[in-house]
Amino acid sequence: MMLFSTLVLAEPILAAGANGLPYVVPIHPNLVHLTLGLFIVAIAFDIVAALYPLEKPIFKFLAIPATSSGLYDVGWFNMVAAAIVTFFTVAAGFYEIILADPPDDVVSPWGMNATDTMVWHGVGGVLLLALIVGMTIWRGFQRYLWREDRARQVDWSYLLAGLLIFALMFAQGTLGAHLGGDFGVHVTADRLIYSGVNPNEAIDMPLAKTMKDPRVVGSRDFGPGSGPEEVLAD
């Protein structure tokens, strides 16, 4: 219980509000790991499977038994999982957009303000969800109906579409990076700095407490206890 409260509840300032969310860290960026990882690996394994004849000697050299049907299984099941997970990714994303309180005087490296970036990231999210679900359905028809008796389970156009979606995902991911990295949306420290509070004082987490009395391991001109705590000037 002690561990749970340390890890999950942290300090009151983090548990509610400091990042604009009713929990400690945003959920959407974590589900994004799953969406992108599963989709990209699904396409990657289908490409590897489609080029299997070329790779046969490599797998043999590595002493890894591999069949093209096994590689296609990864392409299919990972794609199905990506489609399922992405509904939750988009849902969590919209929830956290609704609760966002971004600064209006910052411009992203792509020349957009926070609101425009959020709108494009939201539109991009819905578009990518549709594309991922569409790709999954397309993949399913190829696997079980159209190409059931073929050695190559996917059409080249499917793989090409996957690569084009990678490009969209890169743009979408960069917009998301701008929201966190440039606008500080739901970033606790950034929001504290905007309001003139030093994160060192406000983020009073258990680990930080132990850091306030660090073991001396050498010369160190920064860190806790090395000087008076400053409050950020506005």
Added chain:
Amino acid sequence: MFENLLPPLNNHNLPYPDTIHPIVVHFVIAMVLFGVVCDSIAYFTNNKKLFEVGWWNMVFATISIFVAIIFGQLEAGLATPYAAAAGDLNLHTLLGWSLSALLAAITGWRYIIRLKNPGAIPDAYLGMNAILTVIVLFQVYLGDKLVWVYGLHTEAVVEAAREGLLK
């Protein structure tokens, strides 16, 4: 002598536009979790195809974690962690290196299991997967804190650190 080979650091204190480590870890987090899910479902339903999916996902995760560590070290080195963030950054680093060894060992075990009998996994492997999942989730939580609580490499924190306001 090497200073001029990299572009100057930007307002995220990086020689390239945005952090790369959080992108590479997609392929560790998603592949470990999905690999474990596939092996678990396969274990209880005896689904041979899902065993194959579980194995390949673990292979991909193992390759990815070393790339993730390279970028993680680079970006940790440029992170200018302030006092409150330093403890979690150290723990995340320590756990990251440990996870690479653990993940490589588990995938090696998975390789031997698959070589001997591709259609089954021993109970102990499933238990090891459970432990691995817990450590990975804790590591994700620490990484989340570095980005979303401490804001390392965000514009506001980098700016405050450069002005000497945040140490």
